[in-house]
Amino acid sequence: MGKNLNQIGLDQKASSELSEKLNELLADYQLFYMNARGFHWNIKGHKFFELHLKFEELYNDSLIKIDEIAERILTLGFTPLHTYADYSGLSKIKAAKNVSSGTEAIKEILKGYEVLLPLERELLEMSGDSNDEGTNALMSDYIREQEKLVWMYSAYLNE
Structure with a gap:
């Protein structure tokens, strides 16, 4: 390995920048998760059963993504944020x-x-530029899934 490469053969500086941006995404996902959990618990009205299940799917999926993002930061050789104070201070959600x-x-x-998708697109571009296929594949998957969800949730609102 060259002296400017990390353990997985990626440029150290690029990996540091990606990790910082991934920590922003981690913070956003933590707040997104907490919101979805609250919606699941507190939903009322004639669509209760449908939405109660939908919000459970959403927070379970978010929890998986939170773990994947944190593990990607670790794989790049850095430390994921792990306190509520860090998350609430950094999250745009x-x-x-x-x-x-x-x-x-x-x-x-x-x-x-509206917060997650632009940040994931930024990470997709950054990871593509630094040949970080691991981060790139994660972001590509997240974007594809979430574009469909935006369409579905917007259709639900009839917007």
């Missing part, structure tokens, strides 16, 4: 408190994707 309306919850989810 804000806590949605006491949301029980399905329509409001879906709007909050869509606002979350």
Whole structure:
């Protein structure tokens, strides 16, 4: 390995920059997860059963992604953020408190994707430029999944 390469053969400086950006994504996902969990618990109304299950799917998927992002940061040789203070200070997604309306919850989810998708696209470009296929594949998968979810949630709102 060259002296500017990390253990997996990637440029150390590029990996550091990617890790910083991945920590931003990790923070955003932690708040997105907490919001989805709150929507699951607090949802009310005639679409309760449908949305209760949908929000459970969403927070379970977010939990998997949180773990994948943290493990990717570790794989690159850096430390994932792991305190609520770090997450709340860094996340562009804000806590949605006491949301029980399905329509409001879906709007909050869509606002979350307005933060996540551009950041994932930025990471996709960065990882492509640095030949980091591991991060690139994760971001590509996330983007594809979330574009479909944006379409579905928007269709639910009839927007």
